[in-house]
Amino acid sequence: MATFALVHGSWHGAWCWERLEPELAARGHRAIAIDLPIEDPDAGLGRHADAAWAVSRLRPQSAAPRLEAWPLDALPDVDRTSIVCRDERVIAPAWSRTMSRDLLGVEPLELDGGHSPFLSRPAELADILVRLG
Numbered sequence: 001m002a003t004f005a006l007v008h009g010s011w012h013g014a015w016c017w018e019r020l021e022p023e024l025a026a027r028g029h030r031a032i033a034i035d036l037p038i039e040d041p042d043a044g045l046g047r048h049a050d051a052a053w054a055v056s057r058l059r060p061q062s063a064a065p066r067l068e069a070w071p072l073d074a075l076p077d078v079d080r081t082s083i084v085c086r087d088e089r090v091i092a093p094a095w096s097r098t099m100s101r102d103l104l105g106v107e108p109l110e111l112d113g114g115h116s117p118f119l120s121r122p123a124e125l126a127d128i129l130v131r132l133g
Contacts, residue, residue: 002133006033006118011058013038020118023126029133038062075104081132082108083117083125090115 004024006017014033021031039060082100084093100108109128111117117125 001028001030002130003030003032004129004133006031008033008036010038010061013057013059015057016116017118019122020125023122024129027126027130029130080104080106082106083128084108084110085113085115085117086110087112087114 006014006020008014008016014035017031017033021033024031039062041062041064082096082104084096084100086093088096097108100106111121111124111128113121113124
């Protein structure tokens with residue numbers, strides 16, 4: 001059994017993992033989703049079935065993480081994986097592939113769908129995560 005730490009991106013919260021968590025549990029794994037303090041201005045650093053449900057839950061996002069210099073000299077020496085959604089319209093898939101290779105040093109895994117596979121493709125995303133875990 002693996003434990004997955006689920007950390008949301010901008011404007012989201014722990015709520016965005018509600019469809020992925022039961023998929024991981026059904027595969028015998030545990031998930032811990034946290035809420036980052038993204039609406040705190042001093043805190044540093046698609047398409048899916050229920051778009052109105054997700055949009056109604058988006059939260060304010062501080063600009064501070066995008067304005068600060070990266071505080072580390074290098075990324076921590078840990079295993080890493082990058083998942084690129086082929087139909088992404090928020091972040092260009094070509095850019096994500098390049099950053100996966102150049103910054104993370106990994107060949108990205110590819111998944112059909114757009115920006116939020118945890119909402120639109122939770123079963124497929126769970127399969128990938130379990131395979132990696």
